[in-house]
Amino acid sequence: MLEKSNIMSGTNFTLGMEFILLGFSDLPNLQGFLFGVFLVIYMCILIGNGLIIVITKVHPALQTPMYFFLGNFSFVEICYTSVTLPRILMNLLTQNQHISVVACAVQLRFFLILVVTECLLLTVMAYDRYVAICKPLYYQVIMNHKFCVQLVIGSWITGIPVVIGQTYQIFSLPFCGSNKLNRVFCDMLPVVKLTCGDTFVNQLSVYADAVLFALVPFLLILASYVKIILTILKLSSATGRHKLFSTCSSHLIVVNLFFGSGFIVYFRPKSNHSEELNKVFSLFYSIAIVTPMVNPMIYSLRNKDFIEAMRKLFSKCIGKE
Template sequence: MTSTPYKHSTQIKHEEMKTEDSVSTVMEFVLLGFSDLPNLQGFLFGLFSIMYVIILAGNCLIIIITAMDPALQKPMYFFLANFSSLEICYVTVTVPRILFNIWTQDRHISITACAVQMCFFLVLGTAESFLLAVMSYDRYVAICNPLLYPVVMNSTKCTQLAVGSWLGGMPVQLGQTCQIFSLHFCNSTKIDHFFCDVPPVIKLACGDMSVYELFVYVIVMMVGAVPFILVLASYSRIIATILRLPTAKGQAKAFSTCSSHLLIVILFYGSGTITYLSPKSTHSPGTDKLLSLLYTIVTPMFNPMIYSLRNKEVITGLRKLLLKK
């Protein structure tokens, strides 16, 4: 009679060890992506391919125009070229993988590749957030303190701000990625998303994730909400200054240089904030995918169009480039 409880406890321990082994040996995930739309796979592949080509072509064109036109050798366009370069890198982290998954219908991704994708996505997303804040600061100085603008936004300062934007979020996001992928994953290996983003990956982890989710909120506030507040503060001063300008023509010119940037800011921060800061109970895979598409593909695609169509200097630079060709 005494051997039965012992055998039972031994069996439980053996099962727990097997479970722990299976948890710790998760080697790959499955990116479900858009597999719930089997009849639209060809359409989605074509759509994302076209969008990717538009993003690459549009942003490369802005980089070339700002580099070749002497009239665009200004801080504003220096940051715009950096932003376009950043957009190309940012989109390349996710879209080629989406296209590969749709084309091959092989949705498996190793845990290492998933971690690398997440790390690059977070680092580049943080860089974009910082650079948008820097661009708003540039517009603030240009409009609110025009006499000091050449001194404040000199070439050295611009380079420092650009490098700081690219590299500023790297230590934090590397740490966050390492922390997330040090967790044990036992709920499932299926990521109901089209890339390895933080919320869907954390859902697969074992145990109480409230501490980790709080950590994610804190980081988002640091790298997203704080730059966004700086952008709002800059634009509140900019708008107040513009409204005090004596002529309607001057107001229209000032608004035209800022409205493009402000539109990009709203699209990027709006969709990102809803995804990362909205309550967990309101999350659904479909909504998360739609919002993620906004800030990973749609906004980068519209960036060159918004800046070129609403900026006379960029249009003039494009005409010069075409005439040379």
């Protein structure tokens, strides 16, 4: 690692530099406990979302666009979490908080790509519910398999050029001052703050990307649900209204959890305690303690078709044994 004098000089030592992820360094006596907690969380995320992927693939009753998107969403959740949590577990286990600038850049790049993918997939899922409820007669025509695959591929690749350009722009700059990141992973805003000179343009581009790939999808989801709610309220049957609302409730909960924590990290007004609070919220937002872990529970416990498919799958597995 570079000496402090070299880092302070402002010379571009990027390739040989290391960051220090402060993470939970202020809780030295809880490192083992935190390792156990995050390991359990990670295993729950892998098993829960993996189960969703398997069930939506093999059960005939779940071969619909809604469950096709759900299976892909669960796969993104697994990838999304795997970008940050294994590194956090390794740091807690080895007590080594150093991360090279290359490793940091790679982690940030994949993290941002998956964040954009998740935002866009949530938007696609909202559009699917909009077509199903507001245009039911055209649902099979509009949401055909080819179009669904195109939507998923588009969600994966749309943000890649922008993210690669953004991370290259940031890591091509020299770093100066402290090399300490008050995070448990390499997040964009803390990294930008360590760069030398006027970082206004870089910070502005970060917020512009947040608007483009987070705020705009959120507004599209909001618009979809405004139309969905207006359509449902026109129904005369209370049972029909309840059934349609229930098909959207799981997705709405996930949207609120994901976008809520993200907006708090990037758009919350600054305060004296903003760094510590941002670390907490980025933890929820990034390693996905909230969304990926509760996603299987939200979709399984609130969906009768999914519960039935799970019951049949378990019965078949037990029967084979």
